[in-house]
Amino acid sequence: MKIIVTGGRKCGNEGLVYRTLSNMGCTFLIQGGAAGADRHALNWAIDNSVKHHNEEAKWKDLTHEDARIKQSGYGDYDAEAGNRRNKKMLDDHPDAVVVAFPGGSGTAACVREAKKRKMHVVEIEYP
Numbered sequence: 701m702k703i704i705v706t707g708g709r710k711c712g713n714e715g716l717v718y719r720t721l722s723n724m725g726c727t728f729l730i731q732g733g734a735a736g737a738d739r740h741a742l743n744w745a746i747d748n749s750v751k752h753h754n755e756e757a758k759w760k761d762l763t764h765e766d767a768r769i770k771q772s773g774y775g776d777y778d779a780e781a782g783n784r785r786n787k788k789m790l791d792d793h794p795d796a797v798v799v800a801f802p803g804g805s806g807t808a809a810c811v812r813e814a815k816k817r818k819m820h821v822v823e824i825e826y827p
Contacts, residue, residue, distance in 0.1 A: 702728040704789050706810040707737025707801030713826060714740040717801060718747075720824055726750060730789050730796060732757060732782070737801040755792075757785035786810040790817060802826055 703726045711717070717740035721729070729745040731738040733756035745752035759777040762769055768779040778784075783806065790798075790813060798814040798821045800807055814821050 701725050702793060702796040703730070704793055704796045704798045704814075705729065705731040705737055705741040705801065706786065706798060706803065706807050707824075708803030708807055709734050709736040711737035711740065711801050711803065713801075714743070716824065716826065717741055718744045720799060720801075721745075722748070724797070724799065724822075728752070728796075730755060730793055732785055732789065734782075737803065755785055755789050757781040782806045783809055787813060790814055790819065794819065797822060799824060
């Protein structure tokens with residue numbers, strides 16, 4: 701089963717991510733390269749020799765016509781990069797199941813977009 705993982709950077713429950721992906725029979729994993737849920741999912745794929753793809757957001761690429769430039773302690777970044785990355789994962793893998801771990805507004809936006817596209821979404825809550 702092809703799975704796209706979305707979830708928060710503060711998702712600290714690695715065991716939940718590992719159990720979920722194992723129980724769902726994931727055979728190909730797509731994740732966004734962020735800390736938290738994405739990183740746990742990537743580690744699970746590596747630990748279990750599962751094919752995976754890392755679709756990182758291009759935070760420092762400020763050249764997009766829809767870029768929304770903000771500043772942080774790390775310098776200027778494109779605040780739309782995460783949404784653009786999530787849409788690319790959904791565009792490139794429309795046959796995947798989207799597994800959403802707890803997260804914030806970016807996770808919620810990814811879930812809304814997946815549901816709008818009529819993709820199968822599994823929302824995981826902390827026990």
